[in-house]
Amino acid sequence: MTATPAAALLRVRDLKTYFVTEHGRGTARAVDEVSFDLYPGETLGIVGESGCGKTVTSLSILRLVPEPPGHILPGSLIEFEGRNLLALAPPELRSIRGNQIAMIFQEPMTSLNPVFTVGDQIAEAAIIHQRLSRRAARARAIEMLKLVGIPDPEQRVDDYPHQMSGGMRQRVMIAMALICHPKVLIADEPTTALDVTIQAQILELLDRLQHELGMAVLLITHDLGVVAGHTDRVVVMYAGRVVETASTTELFEHPTHPYTEGLLAAVPRVDTPRSRLHAIPGQVPAATAWPTGCRFHPRCPYAWEKCVAQEPPLLDAGGGEGEGGRHTARCWLVTEPERRQAKR
Amino acid sequence: MTFGSWLALVVAIVLSAEVVRWLRHRALRHERWRRFFRHPTAAWGCGILTFLIIVAIAAPLVAPLDPIVQPDPVRLKNHAPSLTFLMGTDVFSRDVWSRFAYGARVSLGIGALGALIAVSLGSCVGAVAGYYRRWVDAILMRGVDIGLALPRIFIVLMAVALWDRLSFAWLTLVIGLTSWFATSRLVRAEVLALRERDFVVAARALGVPSSRVIFGHVLPNAAAPIIVSAALSVGNVLLLEASLSFLGIGVAPPRPSWGNMIADGAVTIYTAPWTTLFAGLAISLVVMSLNAVADGLRDALDPRQDPA
Numbered sequence: 303m304t305a306t307p308a309a310a311l312l313r314v315r316d317l318k319t320y321f322v323t324e325h326g327r328g329t330a331r332a333v334d335e336v337s338f339d340l341y342p343g344e345t346l347g348i349v350g351e352s353g354c355g356k357t358v359t360s361l362s363i364l365r366l367v368p369e370p371p372g373h374i375l376p377g378s379l380i381e382f383e384g385r386n387l388l389a390l391a392p393p394e395l396r397s398i399r400g401n402q403i404a405m406i407f408q409e410p411m412t413s414l415n416p417v418f419t420v421g422d423q424i425a426e427a428a429i430i431h432q433r434l435s436r437r438a439a440r441a442r443a444i445e446m447l448k449l450v451g452i453p454d455p456e457q458r459v460d461d462y463p464h465q466m467s468g469g470m471r472q473r474v475m476i477a478m479a480l481i482c483h484p485k486v487l488i489a490d491e492p493t494t495a496l497d498v499t500i501q502a503q504i505l506e507l508l509d510r511l512q513h514e515l516g517m518a519v520l521l522i523t524h525d526l527g528v529v530a531g532h533t534d535r536v537v538v539m540y541a542g543r544v545v546e547t548a549s550t551t552e553l554f555e556h557p558t559h560p561y562t563e564g565l566l567a568a569v570p571r572v573d574t575p576r577s578r579l580h581a582i583p584g585q586v587p588a589a590t591a592w593p594t595g596c597r598f599h600p601r602c603p604y605a606w607e608k609c610v611a612q613e614p615p616l617l618d619a620g621g622g623e624g625e626g627g628r629h630t631a632r633c634w635l636v637t638e639p640e641r642r643q644a645k646r
Numbered sequence: 647m648t649f650g651s652w653l654a655l656v657v658a659i660v661l662s663a664e665v666v667r668w669l670r671h672r673a674l675r676h677e678r679w680r681r682f683f684r685h686p687t688a689a690w691g692c693g694i695l696t697f698l699i700i701v702a703i704a705a706p707l708v709a710p711l712d713p714i715v716q717p718d719p720v721r722l723k724n725h726a727p728s729l730t731f732l733m734g735t736d737v738f739s740r741d742v743w744s745r746f747a748y749g750a751r752v753s754l755g756i757g758a759l760g761a762l763i764a765v766s767l768g769s770c771v772g773a774v775a776g777y778y779r780r781w782v783d784a785i786l787m788r789g790v791d792i793g794l795a796l797p798r799i800f801i802v803l804m805a806v807a808l809w810d811r812l813s814f815a816w817l818t819l820v821i822g823l824t825s826w827f828a829t830s831r832l833v834r835a836e837v838l839a840l841r842e843r844d845f846v847v848a849a850r851a852l853g854v855p856s857s858r859v860i861f862g863h864v865l866p867n868a869a870a871p872i873i874v875s876a877a878l879s880v881g882n883v884l885l886l887e888a889s890l891s892f893l894g895i896g897v898a899p900p901r902p903s904w905g906n907m908i909a910d911g912a913v914t915i916y917t918a919p920w921t922t923l924f925a926g927l928a929i930s931l932v933v934m935s936l937n938a939v940a941d942g943l944r945d946a947l948d949p950r951q952d953p954a
Contacts, residue, residue: 427852
């Protein structure tokens with residue numbers, strides 16, 4: 303693991319992405335002051351339930367949030383190798399998309415264009431960014447198909463997406479994303495739509511490619527099992543905010559935020575027989591009306607008056623200094639640990 | 647009719663039948679094209695269109711006489727159809743069959759080229775409006791509303807008033823430029839739905855420029871409705887040309903087009919109905935065939951009917 307204090311490859315600071323809802327029902331603060339760093343060669347996991355802003359965060363990095371209704375507020379900073387992506391002109395931004403920072407999506411079924419062969423789609427980024435000829439790009443596409451483990455790449459290169467299975471299509475998506483050897487790969491729930499066995503294969507493939515190509519991966523998922531096996535550090539998001547960051551081992555050993563605790567308790571385990579799965583009561587509130595104070599307080603088993611009145615900042619939760627960076631949590635329990643006994 | 651033109655006519659008929667048979671044979675291999683030929687009228691439509699296209703291309707071979715020449719304005723005028731004059735002669739003693747064949751060139755040519763202009767322009771405008779939405783969409787679509795509200799005959803009349811007589815190229819252009827409105831609406835609606843698809847975001851995430859996203863990724867997915875609309879447009883443009891020529895502001899006489907053949911024959915419609923009958927029949931047949939083909943294409947290209 304990279305514990306060296308290398309410069310962050312990607313720095314996200316105070317990212318605010320809001321959506322103006324139609325009919326003037328207010329503003330959805332989908333991502334609200336999110337900050338994190340991504341270092342070269344590491345895998346950073348972003349975890350959280352549906353609707354807590356993970357996907358919007360990842361789309362914001364490449365400025366793919368549909369505008370309108372969405373917009374990234376001024377004051378946000380997304381810095382890649384010292385350049386603020388939010389201030390780039392469209393052509394410069396395009397030269398980063400797919401070239402330096404690439405992205406793979408949740409739905410391999412719909413993320414490929416149905417009317418073109420997979421070879422054409424893989425080759426496209428190489429033609430655009432590396433100015434390869436069609437012939438050279440096709441050769442590269444075949445190489446990439448081989449790299450992502452598709453059998454008979456010379457034949458499959460001329461297949462259309464509908465001729466492939468879900469797992470194969472996700473491999474094609476990975477090939478598309480990696481053809482220009484990006485420095486950062488954003489994987490937005492890359493395995494959610496796949497069978498469990500295929501899921502494991504795809505994640506192993508990503509791990510292997512990360513080692514071979516030496517890129518940093520931002521892995522967005524709601525699956526803590528995926529986080530445990532495939533990330534170095536974790537950012538836990540809730541209601542548009544970062545609520546906890548820690549190295550993966552630290553997070554699993556000492557979860558501090560009650561939300562993280564709840565998520566961990568909700569993971570089904572094979573070693574402890576249990577009749578019912580634990581669930582966090584309630585659901586993520588609507589992004590147009592986050593609760594006052596700590597946004598988790600209506601669902602929190604420890605919440606007291608202070609949590610309703612005042613939102614905690616990201617507090618240093620101790621432990622984990624050094625490897626994987628600081629362990630921080632956005633919870634007043636860090637300052638008043640004795641309250642942990644007083645579970646509602 | 648000379649022996650050569652009879653021979654050419656027979657060859658044209660046989661050839662078009664063969665083309666349809668060959669298409670049908672090829673279609674058996676693909677579910678989509680099997681669906682096309684399941685339409686009872688689609689094969690007939692293909693056959694009629696193929697025949698008329700062959701006649702148009704081979705006009706010098708199938709036509710025994712020059713379409714403009716008047717062999718004997720006194721004795722041969724309004725001659726009834728016979729073995730010599732397959733479709734009779736008109737009021738100026740010109741051979742109607744020869745004019746019909748050369749007229750097919752003009753009418754089908756304007757139909758195809760005009761529709762090509764209309765569909766290309768309509769697709770571009772519709773795709774841009776649907777992709778960018780907001781003010782781009784608002785401006786373009788209000789323009790389309792205006793275009794749809796204005797009667798096309800009126801626009802063409804204005805063009806004629808400005809430039810007196812329109813040449814073939816200008817006529818095609820004017821017709822094409824006034825026929826794209828409906829297509830642009832159709833394409834816009836299609837693109838509005840397509841732009842929300844994941845592969846569009848995926849393409850943008852790869853750094854594909856907007857123009858390439860629109861014309862390289864989105865528009866090809868709208869190919870099916872565009873092709874159907876193109877088939878229908880050819881018919882519309884052909885009808886517009888015919889009505890303009892009938893009014894005397896389309897193709898300049900003595901050059902034959904099906905529209906001005908009807909106009910020429912209108913005066914003798916009671917005494918020599920063949921002078922208008924065949925051209926009128928051809929126009930109706932082409933439009934009906936195109937509608938039949940468009941219906942077939944609509945089913946053939948509909949992905950919802952594809953086996954999973």
